Amino acid sequence: MALILSEEQELLKNSVRNFVKTNYPVDQVRQLRDGKADGDVALRYSRQLWQQMAALGWAGIIFPEKYGGLDLGYAELGVVLEELGRSLAAQPFLSTVLLAGNALLLGGSEAQKQQWLPQICSGEATLALAFQETGRFSPWQVETRAQPSSNGFCLNGEKRFVLDGYGAEQLLVVARTSGATGAKEGLSLFLLAPDTPGLTITPLSLLDGRNAALIDFDNVQVQASQVVGTLDRAAMILEPVFDGASAGLNAELLGTLSEAFERTLEYLKTRKQFGALIGSFQALKHRAADMFCEREHAISLTREALRAIDEQRDDAALLVSAAKARTADVANLIGRESVQMFGGIGMTDEEDIGLYMKRSRVAEVTLGDANYHRERFATLSGF
Amino acid sequence: MNAPTTLEQFRRQTADWIENNYPQQLRQTPGASGEDPRQLKTHEQNWLTQLAERGYLAPSWPQEYGGAGLDDEQVRVLNRELRKAQVRSPPISAGLSLLGPVLLEHGTPAQKAQHLPKIARNESRWCQGYSEPGSGSDLASLSTRAELVNDEFVVNGQKIWTSHADSADWMFCLVRTDREAPQHEGISFLLIDMTTPGISVAPIRLISGPSAFCQTFFDDVRVPKDNIMGQLGQGWTLAKQLLQHERQALGSIGRGDARRALTLPELAAQEIGVDAAGQISDPVLRDKVAQCELDSLALRLTMSRSADEARAGRGSAHIASTLKLYGSELTNRRHELMIALRGADGIGWEGPGFTPAALRTTRQWLRAKGNSIEGGSNEIQRNVIAKRVLELPE
Numbered sequence: 001m002a003l004i005l006s007e008e009q010e011l012l013k014n015s016v017r018n019f020v021k022t023n024y025p026v027d028q029v030r031q032l033r034d035g036k037a038d039g040d041v042a043l044r045y046s047r048q049l050w051q052q053m054a055a056l057g058w059a060g061i062i063f064p065e066k067y068g069g070l071d072l073g074y075a076e077l078g079v080v081l082e083e084l085g086r087s088l089a090a091q092p093f094l095s096t097v098l099l100a101g102n103a104l105l106l107g108g109s110e111a112q113k114q115q116w117l118p119q120i121c122s123g124e125a126t127l128a129l130a131f132q133e134t135g136r137f138s139p140w141q142v143e144t145r146a147q148p149s150s151n152g153f154c155l156n157g158e159k160r161f162v163l164d165g166y167g168a169e170q171l172l173v174v175a176r177t178s179g180a181t182g183a184k185e186g187l188s189l190f191l192l193a194p195d196t197p198g199l200t201i202t203p204l205s206l207l208d209g210r211n212a213a214l215i216d217f218d219n220v221q222v223q224a225s226q227v228v229g230t231l232d233r234a235a236m237i238l239e240p241v242f243d244g245a246s247a248g249l250n251a252e253l254l255g256t257l258s259e260a261f262e263r264t265l266e267y268l269k270t271r272k273q274f275g276a277l278i279g280s281f282q283a284l285k286h287r288a289a290d291m292f293c294e295r296e297h298a299i300s301l302t303r304e305a306l307r308a309i310d311e312q313r314d315d316a317a318l319l320v321s322a323a324k325a326r327t328a329d330v331a332n333l334i335g336r337e338s339v340q341m342f343g344g345i346g347m348t349d350e351e352d353i354g355l356y357m358k359r360s361r362v363a364e365v366t367l368g369d370a371n372y373h374r375e376r377f378a379t380l381s382g383f
Numbered sequence: 384m385n386a387p388t389t390l391e392q393f394r395r396q397t398a399d400w401i402e403n404n405y406p407q408q409l410r411q412t413p414g415a416s417g418e419d420p421r422q423l424k425t426h427e428q429n430w431l432t433q434l435a436e437r438g439y440l441a442p443s444w445p446q447e448y449g450g451a452g453l454d455d456e457q458v459r460v461l462n463r464e465l466r467k468a469q470v471r472s473p474p475i476s477a478g479l480s481l482l483g484p485v486l487l488e489h490g491t492p493a494q495k496a497q498h499l500p501k502i503a504r505n506e507s508r509w510c511q512g513y514s515e516p517g518s519g520s521d522l523a524s525l526s527t528r529a530e531l532v533n534d535e536f537v538v539n540g541q542k543i544w545t546s547h548a549d550s551a552d553w554m555f556c557l558v559r560t561d562r563e564a565p566q567h568e569g570i571s572f573l574l575i576d577m578t579t580p581g582i583s584v585a586p587i588r589l590i591s592g593p594s595a596f597c598q599t600f601f602d603d604v605r606v607p608k609d610n611i612m613g614q615l616g617q618g619w620t621l622a623k624q625l626l627q628h629e630r631q632a633l634g635s636i637g638r639g640d641a642r643r644a645l646t647l648p649e650l651a652a653q654e655i656g657v658d659a660a661g662q663i664s665d666p667v668l669r670d671k672v673a674q675c676e677l678d679s680l681a682l683r684l685t686m687s688r689s690a691d692e693a694r695a696g697r698g699s700a701h702i703a704s705t706l707k708l709y710g711s712e713l714t715n716r717r718h719e720l721m722i723a724l725r726g727a728d729g730i731g732w733e734g735p736g737f738t739p740a741a742l743r744t745t746r747q748w749l750r751a752k753g754n755s756i757e758g759g760s761n762e763i764q765r766n767v768i769a770k771r772v773l774e775l776p777e
Binding site: 268276284285286289292293297304371375382 | 669682692702775
């Protein structure tokens with residue numbers, strides 16, 4: 001497979017681009033943030049649009065046909081997410097499809113998969129994966145405990161930054177059933193409804209205005225049948241899930257930084273100062289050329305990582321980390337430079353460019369920032 | 384394009400031919416740029432002759448000019464098989480990689496017949512007469528002049544950075560033929576025989592020591608009128624086209640050099656040591672190594688993506704500037720890190736007290752400074768990207 005898009009992928013890209021253009025003006029970010037959008041204000045995304053996307057098959061791209069999916073690859077998923085990223089379209093793709101959905105696909109029982117995957121593919125149900133507890137992404141740093149109780153387990157602890165954790169039909173929760181905090185072994189997954197007694201869900205307000213929640217577990221009782229996968233072995237599921245989700249998030253981030261870069265270029269070609277277009281100033285030209293080069297590498301790495309997952313290659317994890325490290329750095333550069341080049345207007349809420357920088361910042365940090373992934377790249381490279 | 388079976392047949396034929404003809408004593412001898420073919424050992428020369436006889440030094444050129452007439456797919460297969468067999472790689476020469484493609488397109492039939500077969504057989508050496516002491520980045524301001532007197536151009540002036548001019552048979556040279564015309568339109572492209580009276584050459588010593596670079600002086604050098612390539616005053620167009628090939632060649636430098644004795648992580652492990660988990664002990668230096676390795680990976684992937692794009696007919700000619708810019712900066716960063724890893728072992732110039740490998744690191748660190756200057760400085764590459772790719776205003 002080549003590092004360029006196939007004809008089918010180009011077609012998919014165009015249909016997503018058209019859908020996004022009609023349904024997701026960038027201003028929607030402000031409307032959802034300020035509670036001015038129709039319905040779904042607390043969700044911070046439009047359930048109706050999500051179901052339309054699902055009806056087009058996009059929610060089921062990576063899922064097998066028998067669960068209602070399209071059984072396509074991450075390369076196609078990347079095409080969809082990149083276009084969504086361009087317009088900052090808020091939707092529960094990462095949470096429902098790439099995190100919770102994929103974890104169910106990789107670890108769930110046949111009954112669990114039959115129950116939830118078709119509903120994910122059709123857009124009827126959204127799910128969230130509650131894993132993170134620390135500020136910096138550190139996947140095995142889990143203190144939330146699941147202790148054996150009379151007919152199952154009792155959960156105590158707190159999860160932070162649960163993406164789309166508010167309003168989800170089901171929560172997939174990572175809790176420690178054995179081992180010390182920080183150990184990869186001893187983690188287990190539990191599937192539970194958000195109205196389970198003892199569970200408190202507090203919506204968080206993030207930079208990008210999207211849905212995330214703080215979830216508190218106070219003696220939450222779950223049954224043994226709610227365990228997903230093998231007890232103590234959740235890391236085996238979570239590792240490929242985080243890789244797939246990082247690869248997808250990367251594609252979305254690539255779309256976001258590309259749009260920010262192109263809008264900045266457009267501004268350089270239209271804004272006049274000292275009687276000249278500011279894009280004619282060499283100080284700005286050279287920085288634009290540098291951003292262009294950096295973006296070229298982000299494109300290459302992002303596509304290669306998606307391809308490596310599709311081809312189930314041994315170096316997939318290494319490439320995902322290389323891609324996330326590089327793309328996060330490029331997004332950061334373009335975020336900083338774009339606001340700087342827009343000047344005073346770039347500081348106003350009225351101008352879209354700031355929204356791009358804010359969403360970039362959230363995506364950079366989600367599932368591990370550049371420092372995390374560069375360290376992981378070094379470890380996986382063997383030095 | 385050939386059907387896959389034909390391509391597979393070609394692959395097998397090529398592999399068999401290499402296996403049957405490549406001398407065992409040459410295995411894994413790497414090729415170096417700018418070798419003087421007259422100094423090659425006999426068996427190496429024999430191998431190159433065999434390659435040349437099949438047209439494999441210039442595989443994509445027509446057979447009548449000493450090439451093999453292969454299409455793009457076949458050239459890729461050939462290169463892959465040569466790499467796979469770890470044969471001595473074909474020489475990198477200015478004639479083959481820079482002048483040849485432009486001569487094929489713009490040369491007169493007589494020029495092509497005279498020069499291309501010799502280049503394709505590695506029998507003539509060429510040097511590039513572009514830069515001048517007063518015209519570096521601003522190449523088009525060059526002032527070496529050629530006046531048409533009867534049937535000859537009379538050339539006067541001075542060129543610099545003419546690699547291997549001291550051993551070259553010919554030079555392709557940019558000269559000013561019209562001082563009244565706008566700067567870019569008064570330039571012509573001449574092919575000059577280096578044995579012509581009036582040419583003198585002086586090697587240049589660099590900050591890194593002796594080098595292949597020379598200064599070349601022209602004092603009333605008489606060049607036949609027919610040695611102009613393209614039209615009078617059209618030289619700049621040809622010159623730019625040739626620069627694209629040069630950028631491509633220079634950009635590949637940062638990809639990592641198979642000849643380097645130690646990889647960056649290996650050098651770091653040797654100089655810094657590793658912990659129980661096999662990780663470079665110093666976390667700061669480990670992160671710097673990771674950045675370089677990650678960026679090398681990114682550059683390799685961007686190169687393979689641009690090849691995919693070119694194959695699909697979606698390529699941009701100016702990707703060469705991107706690769707040259709990034710490749711040379713990466714090479715510089717890599718050498719900065721290598722010399723930092725060696726500490727005081729990285730400040731030796733020569734003689735006892737330093738290992739040959741350490742001295743090599745130091746010299747390479749110095750020489751790498753030139754990578755971001757030669758072939759159009761990186762500032763020029765940024766200008767090219769801003770203008771041609773990003774279409775920013777003048």
